[in-house]
Amino acid sequence: MLRTKWTTAAFTIAGLGLLSPAQGDQIADMQAQIDALRTELTQVKSEQGDNWLNERRAEEVKGLIMEVLSDADTRASLLNDGAVAGHDGKRFFIASPDGAFAMYFSGQLNFRYIYNNQDTNTGDEDEGGFQSRAVWLKLDGHIADPKIGYHVVLEHTRDGGDTNLLEYNISYDISDNLKVAGGVIKLPFNREELVGLAGQLTAERSIMNEFFTLNRSEGVLLTYSEDNWMVRGMFSDGANADVSEFDNDTSELALTVRGDIALEGDLKQAKDFTGWDGEGTSIVLGGAYHFELGDGRNGGDSDYNAWTVDVSYENEGLNLFAAYIGANIDPDESTASDRDMTGVVVQGGLDLVPDKFEVFARWEYIDGDVDGEDDFSAWTAGFNYYINGSRARFTTDVVYLNDDVPTANPFGASPTSNMLGVISGTEDEMAVRSQFQLLF
Numbered sequence: 291m292l293r294t295k296w297t298t299a300a301f302t303i304a305g306l307g308l309l310s311p312a313q314g315d316q317i318a319d320m321q322a323q324i325d326a327l328r329t330e331l332t333q334v335k336s337e338q339g340d341n342w343l344n345e346r347r348a349e350e351v352k353g354l355i356m357e358v359l360s361d362a363d364t365r366a367s368l369l370n371d372g373a374v375a376g377h378d379g380k381r382f383f384i385a386s387p388d389g390a391f392a393m394y395f396s397g398q399l400n401f402r403y404i405y406n407n408q409d410t411n412t413g414d415e416d417e418g419g420f421q422s423r424a425v426w427l428k429l430d431g432h433i434a435d436p437k438i439g440y441h442v443v444l445e446h447t448r449d450g451g452d453t454n455l456l457e458y459n460i461s462y463d464i465s466d467n468l469k470v471a472g473g474v475i476k477l478p479f480n481r482e483e484l485v486g487l488a489g490q491l492t493a494e495r496s497i498m499n500e501f502f503t504l505n506r507s508e509g510v511l512l513t514y515s516e517d518n519w520m521v522r523g524m525f526s527d528g529a530n531a532d533v534s535e536f537d538n539d540t541s542e543l544a545l546t547v548r549g550d551i552a553l554e555g556d557l558k559q560a561k562d563f564t565g566w567d568g569e570g571t572s573i574v575l576g577g578a579y580h581f582e583l584g585d586g587r588n589g590g591d592s593d594y595n596a597w598t599v600d601v602s603y604e605n606e607g608l609n610l611f612a613a614y615i616g617a618n619i620d621p622d623e624s625t626a627s628d629r630d631m632t633g634v635v636v637q638g639g640l641d642l643v644p645d646k647f648e649v650f651a652r653w654e655y656i657d658g659d660v661d662g663e664d665d666f667s668a669w670t671a672g673f674n675y676y677i678n679g680s681r682a683r684f685t686t687d688v689v690y691l692n693d694d695v696p697t698a699n700p701f702g703a704s705p706t707s708n709m710l711g712v713i714s715g716t717e718d719e720m721a722v723r724s725q726f727q728l729l730f
Contacts, residue, residue: 373385373386373387374386374387378394380396381394381395381396381430382394382395382396382730383395383431389436390432390434390435390436391431391432391433391434392431392432392436393429393430393431394428394429394430394431395427395428395429396427396428396430396729396730397426397427397428397729397730398424398425398426398428398487398488398727398728398729398730399424399425399426399727399728399729399730400422400423400424400425400487400725400726400727400728401420401421401422401423401725401726402420402421402423402493402723402724402725402726403418403419403420403421403723403724403725404417404418404419404420404421404721404722404723405417405418405721405722406418406719406720406721407719407720407721408718408719408720409718409719421448422446422448422451423448423487423494423725424445424448424487425445425446425448426443426444426445426446426456427443427444428441428442428443428444429441429442429443430442436463437462437463438460438461438462439460439461439462439463439471440458440459440460440461441457441458441459441461441471441473442455442457442458443455443456443457443458444456455474455533456474456506457473457474457475457476457506458473458474459471459472459473459474459475459511460472460473467514467515467516468512468513468514469512469513469514469515470510470511470512470513471510471511471513472509472510472511473508474506474507474508474532474533475506475507475508475509475511475524475526476504476505476506477504477505477506477507477509477524477526477529477546477580478511478522478523478524478546478547478548478578479503479504479546479548479578479580479596479598480499480502480503480504480578480598480600480613480615481550481560481576481598481600481602481611481613482495482496482499482600482611482613482635483495483499483503483504483505485560485561485562485563486561486562488562488680488727488729489561489562489563489564489680490562490563491563491564491609491611491637491639491650491652491674492637492650492652492670492672492685492687493672493685493686493687493723493724493725494723496635496637496652496654496668496670497654497656497666497668497691497695497705497706498615498633498634498635498654498655498656498705499635500702500703500704500705500706501631501633501656501658501695501696501698501699501702501703501705502596502598502615502617502631502633502699502702503530503702503703504529504530504546504580504596504701504702505529505530505532505703506530506531506532507524507526507527507528507529507530507531507532507544508526508527508531508532508533508534509524509525509526509527509544510524510525510526511523511524512524515557517552517556517557518551518552518556518557519549519550519551519552519557520549520550520551520557521547521548521549522546522547522548522549523545523546523547523548524545524546524547525544525545526541526544526545526546527539527541527544528540528541528544528582528590528594528701529541529544529580529582529594529701529702530701530702530703531544539585539590540584540585540590541582541583541584541585541590542583542584542585542590543581543582543583544580544581544582544583545580545581545582546578546579546580546581547578547579547580548576548577548578548579549576549577549578550574550575550576551574551575551576552572552573552574553573553574553575554571554572554573555569555570555571555572555573555574555604556572557574559572559574559604560572560574560576560602562680563602563609563611563637563639564604564609564639564641564648564674564680565604565605565606565607565608565609565639565641569604570605570606571603571604571605571606572602572603572604572605573601573602573603574601574602575599575600575601576599576600576601577597577598577599577600578597578598579595579596579597580594580595580596580597581593581594581595582594582595582701584622591621591622592619592620592621592622592700593619593620593621594617594618594619594620594701595617595618595620596615596616596617596618596701597615597616597617598613598614598615598616599613599614600612600613600614601613606641607640607641607644607648608638608639608640608641609638609639609640610636610637610638611635611636611637611638612634612635612636612637613634613635614632614633614634615632615633615634616630616631616632616633617630617631617632617699617701618630618631619631619699619700619701629658629659629660630659631656631657631658631659631696631699632656632657632659633654633655633656633657634654634655635652635653635654635655636652636653636654637650637651637652637653637670638650638651638652639651639674645676645679646675646676647673647674647675647676648673648674648675648676649671649672649673650670650671650672650673650674650687651669651670651671652669652670652671653667653668653669653670654667654668654670655667656695656696656705657696658696658697658699660696660697663694663696663697664693666691666692666693666694666695666696667691667692667693668689668690668691668692669689669690670687670688670689670690671687671688672685672686672687672688672723673685673686673687680727680729681728681729681730682726682727682728682729683726683727684724684725684726684727685723685724685725685726685727686722686723686724686725687722687723688720688721688722688723689720689721689723690718690719690720691718691719691720692718693718
């Protein structure tokens with residue numbers, strides 16, 4: 291119909307002398323082409339529906355999203371100059387784009403239940419309850435240059451719930467192998483203490499360790515390390531000094547030196563006591579010596595010498611560790627006589643289900659060198675269930691003591707502060723500990 295109308299109109303105009311007959315035919319042909327295109331378009335729309343419109347809208351939406359993201363990146367760049375943040379598989383972090391500044395966040399939670407039974411000279415005593423063994427927040431990183439480092443650990447105490455500074459240090463990498471650090475640091479002495487709580491085989495370090503441990507002190511630590519050996523030396527305020535004023539230490543001078551060598555494997559494998567991590571065979575030998583000169587002005591009436599040797603072995607789910615510690619307290623002439631003390635610990639574990647279930651046992655011995663006290667022995671046995679390696683682990687063990695723990699070593703920590711509540715006159719004692727550990 292349209293073609294007829296346009297044709298008729300063309301001939302009418304031509305009849306009036308406005309168009310030639312040839313021009314009228316051209317107009318009619320153009321109308322025919324338009325009609326054909328409309329028919330084709332109608333057919334395409336019938337076959338594809340509104341997909342062509344959806345695709346167009348999708349392209350418009352994609353363009354809008356890219357504009358928003360570009361704007362967000364620009365705003366973030368203006369706010370923090372492109373700072374990066376995330377999780378590196380071990381810790382959360384935030385850092386500058388060039389890596390000059392970085393801070394790593396991590397923490398540890400150890401929650402346990404303890405049941406204790408003691409056979410005393412007045413009858414049996416039973417105690418049971420929950421304990422927040424470790425609630426720690428750790429901050430590590432470097433400032434301006436990866437060589438300038440810092441380390442801070444805050445502890446939520448298990449007795450009272452106060453938050454205290456547990457340890458900190460400022461460090462500088464003099465070279466690839468030599469590092470110096472100053473602050474509140476663990477003295478490089480007994481290996482069991484130097485292995486973090488998260489890397490222990492049992493729920494708690496041995497009583498022997500607590501009896502002899504030098505723990506933390508304020509001082510300066512120098513470390514030289516290679517792949518398979520390391521030497522550490524520390525000048526400090528003395529054993530268990532922690533944070534104190536410069537003029538309030540019981541030690542006038544304290545020096546600690548420790549050396550470790552990996553006879554097989556490398557020293558990284560000695561950071562824990564488990565053998566399931568698939569890192570191959572490891573044999574590490576270590577030894578240390580500590581000398582401390584008492585400061586009589588502040589009540590330090592004794593000099594102290596201590597020495598230790600230890601060895602560990604790990605291979606395909608099997609782990610073994612043994613250590614010997616000796617110590618001598620040399621008091622002033624006006625006080626008690628010398629005290630020579632010795633201690634031994636032997637422990638081992640076996641991975642029964644690869645990376646999941648591990649059993650362990652430990653024996654320890656202390657000769658406290660106090661008249662009227664018997665030598666002390668303790669046995670521990672239990673298991674670990676690894677949910678996600680040491681990052682999420684369940685531990686249960688049983689500890690048996692055959693007698694009272696010897697009179698405390700004044701240069702050590704309380705031998706039962708992390709373990710058992712000893713009552714004077716105890717003939718034997720048994721404790722069951724169940725603990726869940728979470729690292730983040």
